[in-house]
Amino acid sequence: MRPSSYGAEDLEMIWSVFSRRYNDLGPSRGVRGREYQEVQSKCGDITGTAGKCGDITGTAGKCGDITGTAGKCGDITGTAGKCGDITGTAGKCGDITGTAGKCGDITGTAGKCGDITGTAGKCGDITGTAGKCGDITGTAGKCGDITGTAGKCGGITGTAGKCGDITGTAGKCGGITGTAGKCGDITGTAGKCGDITGTAGKCGDITGTAGKCGENAQV
Structure with a gap:
C-alpha cells in the first residue's frame, strides 16, 4: 500500500538524488559563467579606499570607471577606455594620474605636494584642485x-x-x-x-x- 505522505527520510533521499543530477550540469553552467564574466568586464568599475602609502591601480574597459580615495602617500593611477572616468582624492603627497579615452575625464583633488596629470582623449577634460606645490x-x-x-x-x-x-x-x-x-x-x-x-x-x-x-x- 502506497504511503499517503513522505517522511523525513524519503525527502532526504529525493533531495540527494536531485542534487547529484544538478551538479552533473556543472560544466555547461561553467561555460555560461565565464561568458557572463566577460560581459561584466565591460563597463566595469575599480573602486576602493587605500590606506597609508596605498595604491589604487587598474585598467577599466569600455565605459569603465576608476575611482577611489588614497591615503597618505597614495596614488590613484589607471587607464580608462571609451567614455571612462578616472576620479579620486589623493592625500598627502598623492598623485592622480592616468589616461582617459574617448569622452573621458580625469578629475580629482590632490593634497600637499600632489599632482594631477594625464592625457584626455576626444572631448576629454582634465580638472582638479592641487594643494601646496601641486601641479x-x-x-x-x-x-x-x-x-x-x-x-x-x-x-x-x-x-x-x-x-x-x-x-x-x-x-x-x-x-x-x-x-x-x-x-x-x-x-x-x-x-x-x-x-x-x-x-x-x-x-x-x-x-x-x-x-x-x-x-x-x-x-
Missing part, C-alpha cells in the same frame, strides 16, 4: 579643457586641442602656461610672482591678471 598638467584632445586651481608654487600647464581651453588660478609663485589650438583660450589669474604665458591659435585669446612680480606675455 595640474596634461594634454586635452579635441574640444578638451584643462582647468583647475593650483595652490602655493603650483603650475597649470598643458596643451589643448581644437576648441580647447586652458583656464585656472595659480597661487603664490604659480604659472599658467600652455598651447591652445583653434579657437582656444588661455585664461587665468596668477598670484604673487606668477606668469601667464602661452600660444593661442586661430581665434584664440590669452587673457589674465598677473600679481606682483608677474608677467603677462604671449610667446
Whole structure:
C-alpha cells in the first residue's frame, strides 16, 4: 500500500538524488559563467579606499570607471577606455594620474605636494584642485579643457586641442602656461610672482591678471 505522505527520510533521499543530477550540469553552467564574466568586464568599475602609502591601480574597459580615495602617500593611477572616468582624492603627497579615452575625464583633488596629470582623449577634460606645490598638467584632445586651481608654487600647464581651453588660478609663485589650438583660450589669474604665458591659435585669446612680480606675455 502506497504511503499517503513522505517522511523525513524519503525527502532526504529525493533531495540527494536531485542534487547529484544538478551538479552533473556543472560544466555547461561553467561555460555560461565565464561568458557572463566577460560581459561584466565591460563597463566595469575599480573602486576602493587605500590606506597609508596605498595604491589604487587598474585598467577599466569600455565605459569603465576608476575611482577611489588614497591615503597618505597614495596614488590613484589607471587607464580608462571609451567614455571612462578616472576620479579620486589623493592625500598627502598623492598623485592622480592616468589616461582617459574617448569622452573621458580625469578629475580629482590632490593634497600637499600632489599632482594631477594625464592625457584626455576626444572631448576629454582634465580638472582638479592641487594643494601646496601641486601641479595640474596634461594634454586635452579635441574640444578638451584643462582647468583647475593650483595652490602655493603650483603650475597649470598643458596643451589643448581644437576648441580647447586652458583656464585656472595659480597661487603664490604659480604659472599658467600652455598651447591652445583653434579657437582656444588661455585664461587665468596668477598670484604673487606668477606668469601667464602661452600660444593661442586661430581665434584664440590669452587673457589674465598677473600679481606682483608677474608677467603677462604671449610667446
